Amino acid sequence: MEHDTSTTHSPGVAELRALYRAAEARAARLRFIIEVQNLLDAAAFETAAQEVLSRLADFAGASYARLGFPPLQGTAPPMQLTVGKSTNPGHDGILFASQAGSNLRLMLIGSAGGRAMDPDDRQTLEVVAGQLDDAYNLNRQAAENQALLGDLQRQRSELAALVAQLIQAQEQERQRVALDLHDGSAQLAAGLSYRLQDLAARIGEAHVLKPEIDQLAALARHSVADLRAAIADLRPPELDDLGVAAALRTRLDAIDGLEVIADLDAASDRWPTSTGIIFYRVAQEAITNVIKHAEASRLVVRLFEDGKGEAHLEVIDDGKGIGELRHPQMRGGQLGIVGMRERLALLGGRIEIDAGSSGGTHVRAAAPLAQDTTSE
Numbered sequence: 001m002e003h004d005t006s007t008t009h010s011p012g013v014a015e016l017r018a019l020y021r022a023a024e025a026r027a028a029r030l031r032f033i034i035e036v037q038n039l040l041d042a043a044a045f046e047t048a049a050q051e052v053l054s055r056l057a058d059f060a061g062a063s064y065a066r067l068g069f070p071p072l073q074g075t076a077p078p079m080q081l082t083v084g085k086s087t088n089p090g091h092d093g094i095l096f097a098s099q100a101g102s103n104l105r106l107m108l109i110g111s112a113g114g115r116a117m118d119p120d121d122r123q124t125l126e127v128v129a130g131q132l133d134d135a136y137n138l139n140r141q142a143a144e145n146q147a148l149l150g151d152l153q154r155q156r157s158e159l160a161a162l163v164a165q166l167i168q169a170q171e172q173e174r175q176r177v178a179l180d181l182h183d184g185s186a187q188l189a190a191g192l193s194y195r196l197q198d199l200a201a202r203i204g205e206a207h208v209l210k211p212e213i214d215q216l217a218a219l220a221r222h223s224v225a226d227l228r229a230a231i232a233d234l235r236p237p238e239l240d241d242l243g244v245a246a247a248l249r250t251r252l253d254a255i256d257g258l259e260v261i262a263d264l265d266a267a268s269d270r271w272p273t274s275t276g277i278i279f280y281r282v283a284q285e286a287i288t289n290v291i292k293h294a295e296a297s298r299l300v301v302r303l304f305e306d307g308k309g310e311a312h313l314e315v316i317d318d319g320k321g322i323g324e325l326r327h328p329q330m331r332g333g334q335l336g337i338v339g340m341r342e343r344l345a346l347l348g349g350r351i352e353i354d355a356g357s358s359g360g361t362h363v364r365a366a367a368p369l370a371q372d373t374t375s376e
Helices: 013-042 045-060 119-183 185-203 210-234 237-241 244-253 266-270 273-294 322-326 328-346
Strands: 064-069 079-084 093-097 105-110 259-264 298-305 310-317 350-355 361-368
Touching: 013 045, 013 119, 045 064, 045 079, 045 105, 045 119, 105 119, 119 185, 119 210, 119 273, 119 328, 185 210, 237 244, 237 273, 244 259, 244 266, 244 273, 244 298, 266 273, 266 298, 273 298, 273 310, 273 328, 273 361, 328 350, 328 361
Parallel strands: 259 298
Antiparallel strands: 064 079, 064 105, 093 105, 298 310, 310 361, 350 361
């Protein structure tokens, strides 16, 4: 019987020790990489980078370490962190330098001792350099995003101030026109009405011109009523004195020939001035469309604030519906819708105009109440 005389190689003690040391070295490198990442995650980049640089110098046996990088934001000069100093400038060399193309410039200087750096150690240094580069990029992006957010908030504040000034200018112009009408055309029309009534009374019932003068007097009285209504619409005093809900209620109380249901939250009288004015104007336009074009018998107006800090307006009628506004004769209604959209856009708001569930038209308007403005 033949026996296999070949022998299987068994590792000796020295080889086992070498394998153990290699495993320990790999574990140490992995721990080093994990610790570096934890440092970069836990602190601001400049603070963490200084500690990582110190550990890199210890890891590589460097007497001097330097890390340079652009500022995280702004146009400041590049930043530089250092650890230690070169103890033998004439004989020290570069142990490691980060690759070209990185935002960071990492350099470790020390005595090489006449031997090349272990490839695994170099790979570990490259991994850590990549961690530093990634952390820098993340922090730079965060700084840029914060700067952009600050710019956006500043622009929003400036826009809100411009909106308030624009609304104030519009309302001041309306007030000026209302005063001009009151002191001019309205007074002339009222004077004409009184003169015609006086003339009709003086000429007597038998006069041939009496019917025509009565018609002229009635026309003058109607003109006076229209002018006074126009003046009130231009700048209702309730809007200044009491707020949007009170002004809307006064407007709705003056409507004849319609069943009017008003659900107006009194809290809306405390809305920012710009919001109250625009919501009043949008409601005014929507109500005018109902009266002039809808041929409705019922009108519902709701004004309220939701739990998310938004103001809401709803105007509902049971008339012909929004489709009729596309007719050429209803072009004024279309212009009114454009005006409502433009007004709400000033507040960052929106408007939806749909057919009602049982006919008619349903107007919904909403806008955020958190305006960076102060009440006038």
